[in-house]
Amino acid sequence: MKLIIAIIQPSKLEEVKEELYKQEVNLVTVSEVMGHGRQKGITEIYRGAKETGNLLRKIRLEIAVNDNFVESTIKAIVKGAKTGETGDGKIFVLDLQECIRIRTEERGSIAIG
Amino acid sequence: MINSGDTAWVLISSALVLLMTPGLAFFYGGMVRKKNILSVLMQCFIIMCVLSLQWVLFGYSLSFAPNQGFWGGFNWFGLKGVGFEAYPDYAATIPHQAFMIFQAMFAIITPALIIGAFAERMKFSAFLLFTLLWATFVYDPLCHWVWGMGGWLRNLGALDFAGGTVVHINAGIAALVTALILGKRVNLEKNVPMPHNMPFVVLGTGLLWFGWFGFNAGSALAANGLAVNAFVVTNTAAAAAGLSWALVEWLHNGKPTIFGVCSGAVAGLVAITPAAGFVSVIPAIIIGLLVSVFSFIAVTVIKPKLGYDDSLDAFGVHCVGGIWGALATGLFASKLVNPAGADGLFFGNPKQLFIQAVAVLVTVGYTFIVTLAIYKLVDLLIGVRVKEEEELMGLDITQHHERAYTVLE
Numbered sequence: 023m024k025l026i027i028a029i030i031q032p033s034k035l036e037e038v039k040e041e042l043y044k045q046e047v048n049l050v051t052v053s054e055v056m057g058h059g060r061q062k063g064i065t066e067i068y069r070g071a072k073e074t075g076n077l078l079r080k081i082r083l084e085i086a087v088n089d090n091f092v093e094s095t096i097k098a099i100v101k102g103a104k105t106g107e108t109g110d111g112k113i114f115v116l117d118l119q120e121c122i123r124i125r126t127e128e129r130g131s132i133a134i135g
Numbered sequence: 136m137i138n139s140g141d142t143a144w145v146l147i148s149s150a151l152v153l154l155m156t157p158g159l160a161f162f163y164g165g166m167v168r169k170k171n172i173l174s175v176l177m178q179c180f181i182i183m184c185v186l187s188l189q190w191v192l193f194g195y196s197l198s199f200a201p202n203q204g205f206w207g208g209f210n211w212f213g214l215k216g217v218g219f220e221a222y223p224d225y226a227a228t229i230p231h232q233a234f235m236i237f238q239a240m241f242a243i244i245t246p247a248l249i250i251g252a253f254a255e256r257m258k259f260s261a262f263l264l265f266t267l268l269w270a271t272f273v274y275d276p277l278c279h280w281v282w283g284m285g286g287w288l289r290n291l292g293a294l295d296f297a298g299g300t301v302v303h304i305n306a307g308i309a310a311l312v313t314a315l316i317l318g319k320r321v322n323l324e325k326n327v328p329m330p331h332n333m334p335f336v337v338l339g340t341g342l343l344w345f346g347w348f349g350f351n352a353g354s355a356l357a358a359n360g361l362a363v364n365a366f367v368v369t370n371t372a373a374a375a376a377g378l379s380w381a382l383v384e385w386l387h388n389g390k391p392t393i394f395g396v397c398s399g400a401v402a403g404l405v406a407i408t409p410a411a412g413f414v415s416v417i418p419a420i421i422i423g424l425l426v427s428v429f430s431f432i433a434v435t436v437i438k439p440k441l442g443y444d445d446s447l448d449a450f451g452v453h454c455v456g457g458i459w460g461a462l463a464t465g466l467f468a469s470k471l472v473n474p475a476g477a478d479g480l481f482f483g484n485p486k487q488l489f490i491q492a493v494a495v496l497v498t499v500g501y502t503f504i505v506t507l508a509i510y511k512l513v514d515l516l517i518g519v520r521v522k523e524e525e526e527l528m529g530l531d532i533t534q535h536h537e538r539a540y541t542v543l544e
Contacts (some may be wrong), residue, residue, distance in 0.1 A: 050543075067388050067390070067392070068394055070387075
């Protein structure tokens with residue numbers, strides 16, 4: 023089992039979701055986050071007071087998958103989120119120790135899907 | 136003779152001016168960080184409570200009871216003798232109490248303007264004590280000098296239609312003293328505090344612009360042509376100044392901002408305030424276009440150079456705008472607009488500009504010294520500034536045990 027965390031551009035969320043559904047990955051947690059990478063921040067000016075390197079709005083996806091879904095999930099996220107510009111985001115893949123479905127108390131791979 | 140139209144207009148204007156204080160609360164509240172918005176709203180609203188009481192008990196008497204001296208004295212304590220007949224020395228066609236309640240709204244908003252300078256770091260108890268002392272020993276005497284019967288600036292012939300000196304220069308200078316006394320907010324250089332809710336700033340500006348029609352056109356104290364003139368030039372100056380600030384920004388920073396348009400509109404409203412009953416529409420445009428240039432320079436060039444932390448630019452907008460407005464009145468005033476006024480420099484009377492300058496200097500000097508003294512006193516008694524850790528946590532939670540926004544439902 024893996025936990026896939028992806029940081030993407032807010033405007034790309036719909037496309038990424040569509041691609042994930044095509045791969046039958048239906049379980050995803052989405053949150054709004056702030057951050058920046060190479061893209062740097064943007065400068066904001068308030069009555070002449072400059073604030074450089076402000077954090078940018080990003081979307082964070084968390085998807086827990088069984089091993090046989092890892093590659094298709096990654097491909098779906100890339101397909102939906104890629105523009106080729108800096109700022110497209112990152113995907114992190116982590117080992118997932120355990121997964122429990124609260125309703126049934128099932129554990130492991132069966133609890134993921 | 137009481138005139139029902141005049142009375143209705145002055146009562147409506149009083150309500151309009153009252154609404155400016157909640158408007159100011161949102162104008163300022165949007166500019167602070169989200170940990171401090173309730174403290175700003177609270178300061179504005181408690182001023183409405185405290186000053187309303189101060190005014191009917193003794194503030195109105197100190198300001199407006201006829202007297203040649205330092206202030207009006209206590210003859211009208213508790214509105215004794217201030218009834219429903221007209222008091223022709225102030226307003227011949229409305230009940231005396233209507234004039235009193237209209238003036239009450241000015242006494243409320245003036246100390247509220249100073250909040251812009253001490254926002255995000257003043258102790259609530261100290262703020263209350265300061266506000267009461269300031270209203271009594273700075274606002275009331277100055278109000279008496281400029282508008283009260285027997286007031287010496289009034290007798291000198293200084294023109295201040297709706298409160299350029301009494302309200303705006305006065306509060307603006309107090310703001311500068313505040314910024315100097317309190318010092319900078321913690322971590323100011325590393326962590327530039329940014330407005331947390333710009334739509335609130337816009338909402339507040341809208342309420343201020345709306346209420347300002349009562350402030351300026353209501354100051355005619357009658358529903359007549361003079362009120363119409365004040366209404367028209369008020370709207371015109373605000374419009375010119377809002378546009379002008381945006382253009383200056385566009386040239387200087389590359390982008391026009393809504394914050395700039397709001398700042399400009401307020402600066403324009405400030406600048407036209409003393410002039411509203413004495414100038415016509417073309418001078419109003421000039422007053423509006425130029426005030427944004429002056430205020431923009433004050434807040435973006437002079438403030439960083441001198442290094443004082445006037446959190447929300449109460450000095451840069453109200454004092455700079457107020458001084459320009461008072462002097463501009465000495466330039467553009469015309470008896471064609473208001474026969475009871477005077478001609479300014481451009482209408483052949485250079486002396487008026489001199490009188491205006493005297494009124495400005497007196498206001499600046501008196502307010503600076505007495506505000507400083509009041510701060511020193513309050514600091515000695517209870518301390519004016521919150522502890523550093525309280526400032527970092529925010530005033531909402533440390534001063535009021537409340538939070539504006541919850542994370543979870």
